[in-house]
Amino acid sequence: MVADNASHNRASAEAVDAAAGQGQVAQMRRGVLPYCVLAMLRDGERYGFELVQALGAVDGMVTSQGTIYPLLARLRRQGLVGTSWRESNAGPPRRYYHLTAAGRGALAGFSRDWAQLREGVDALLTRSRTGKEGTP
Amino acid sequence: MTDDQLAAAYLRRLRRAARGLPRARRKELLDEIADHIAQARAAGVAPLPDVLCGLGDPEEIAAAAGPVRGARPGVAGAAAIALLLFGGFIFLVGWFAGLVLLWVSPRWRWPDKLLGTLVWPGGYAAIPLLAVIGPAGHTSEVCGGGAGRPTVCTSTGASGMPGWLEVLLLVITVLAPAAMAIRLVYSARRVAGNAESLLPEPMHG
Numbered sequence: 001m002v003a004d005n006a007s008h009n010r011a012s013a014e015a016v017d018a019a020a021g022q023g024q025v026a027q028m029r030r031g032v033l034p035y036c037v038l039a040m041l042r043d044g045e046r047y048g049f050e051l052v053q054a055l056g057a058v059d060g061m062v063t064s065q066g067t068i069y070p071l072l073a074r075l076r077r078q079g080l081v082g083t084s085w086r087e088s089n090a091g092p093p094r095r096y097y098h099l100t101a102a103g104r105g106a107l108a109g110f111s112r113d114w115a116q117l118r119e120g121v122d123a124l125l126t127r128s129r130t131g132k133e134g135t136p
Numbered sequence: 137m138t139d140d141q142l143a144a145a146y147l148r149r150l151r152r153a154a155r156g157l158p159r160a161r162r163k164e165l166l167d168e169i170a171d172h173i174a175q176a177r178a179a180g181v182a183p184l185p186d187v188l189c190g191l192g193d194p195e196e197i198a199a200a201a202g203p204v205r206g207a208r209p210g211v212a213g214a215a216a217i218a219l220l221l222f223g224g225f226i227f228l229v230g231w232f233a234g235l236v237l238l239w240v241s242p243r244w245r246w247p248d249k250l251l252g253t254l255v256w257p258g259g260y261a262a263i264p265l266l267a268v269i270g271p272a273g274h275t276s277e278v279c280g281g282g283a284g285r286p287t288v289c290t291s292t293g294a295s296g297m298p299g300w301l302e303v304l305l306l307v308i309t310v311l312a313p314a315a316m317a318i319r320l321v322y323s324a325r326r327v328a329g330n331a332e333s334l335l336p337e338p339m340h341g
């Protein structure tokens with residue numbers, strides 16, 4: 001019984017660790033998502049549904065596609081994307097999103113920051129791995 | 137359940153979840169999600185349950201739409217402030233209800249909660265009470281008068297405070313809860329604003 005409890009506690013502690021790790025990854029994903037949205041608009045305007053479909057197709061990028069619409073609204077309020085309504089040949093007019101100059105600047109800034117961060121993290125991860133391998 | 141009913145049920149849930157959003161933002165969100173569902177159905181890329189599953193929980197979507205309470209203290213916040221001020225008149229129970237609303241609310245941080253609690257316990261209902269048991273209550277009236285002379289009363293506080301100081305204290309006592317209420321309204325706004333900025337902000341340069 002005591003042993004059971006101990007193993008149960010350990011198991012739940014591991015589960016908590018795993019959940020915390022996943023939470024952090026989810027948080028990182030949330031952090032970079034706005035820039036991924038901006039990046040998808042770099043080559044021209046897209047309408048919401050198309051954008052959401054494309055982002056949803058990237059594996060592990062978006063867990064609930066519906067949250068991209070509020071994100072787009074926020075980017076618009078921040079002046080990073082602009083919108084325009086276009087008639088579509090089928091159905092009601094569609095709202096198209098495009099990058100503004102500010103959005104382009106933010107994307108360029110993030111691209112630099114991201115490259116730097118990625119290099120730094122990669123260097124640390126690789127070093128610790130080789131360190132482990134170095135001690136037989 | 138038909139696809140139409142399924143879609144309608146999903147949108148109803150979203151509308152409910154988004155109730156706290158400012159009206160324009162809520163309408164826009166509902167329109168966009170409804171549009172997404174319509175386009176997904178028209179494109180026929182996936183069965184509707186999969187489309188809705190891909191969209192995610194309505195509650196999660198509504199939460200992503202930002203601070204659910206917008207820039208206003210909200211109904212519960214307004215009720216907390218009103219009850220703190222005047223709830224005491226409802227058999228004092230009302231003030232305690234306001235106190236509970238104040239402390240459970242995420243709108244305020246603890247210094248504001250403490251302020252709301254201490255200025256004044258019981259709210260406006262307590263002020264007459266304070267006047268009775270406070271220094272002002274201990275005024276001794278000396279009335280001189282008698283036959284043929286008008287009655288003249290002079291009152292001095294037991295603490296020996298001059299009358300003007302007592303009036304000043306009374307004014308402060310009366311104004312303090314109003315000032316507290318104004319401060320709570322503003323700090324609730326600030327917390328709502330912070331909730332917005334907690335979402336990832338773009339870095340420039």
